[in-house]
Amino acid sequence: MPLKLLPALLLVLPAVLGLTTDAQASSERGRNYFAAIAVNANDGTYGYSFDYRTRDGAEDRARRECRIRQTESGCRGIVWVRNGCAAVSVRRRADGSLSRITWGIGDSREVARRRANDECGARCRILSLVCTAR
Numbered sequence: 001m002p003l004k005l006l007p008a009l010l011l012v013l014p015a016v017l018g019l020t021t022d023a024q025a026s027s028e029r030g031r032n033y034f035a036a037i038a039v040n041a042n043d044g045t046y047g048y049s050f051d052y053r054t055r056d057g058a059e060d061r062a063r064r065e066c067r068i069r070q071t072e073s074g075c076r077g078i079v080w081v082r083n084g085c086a087a088v089s090v091r092r093r094a095d096g097s098l099s100r101i102t103w104g105i106g107d108s109r110e111v112a113r114r115r116a117n118d119e120c121g122a123r124c125r126i127l128s129l130v131c132t133a134r
Contacts, residue, residue, distance in 0.1 A: 033132035
């Protein structure tokens with residue numbers, strides 16, 4: 001094999017074998033992933049998204065998902081996160097509408113859940129929790 005082909009072969013061989021190079025792994029670590037949650041306070045419906053490349057994309061998808069489920073208009077973005085987890089905690093009225101909406105973000109599901117519930121207080125429950133792949 002000519003020595004000129006050796007560098008090209010060393011670059012292509014890992015991909016052919018399904019291996020990642022240091023440069024590929026570094027690129028993956030450097031990516032940002034976005035997640036979002038949208039909620040309708042009038043009827044308690046929600047939508048979420050995760051692993052979007054942009055904040056706008058994640059927020060748009062969450063609002064679209066919320067609108068699909070809603071029985072009354074009113075979906076709005078509540079929280080978004082980059083490379084982490086987000087949770088929304090709510091307190092419901094007797095008619096099903098929401099009297100309190102709070103959110104929390106964190107590096108893990110547990111942290112996001114705790115922050116959302118701590119902020120909301122008594123008689124609240126997690127409505128939605130979402131994490132990115134990082």
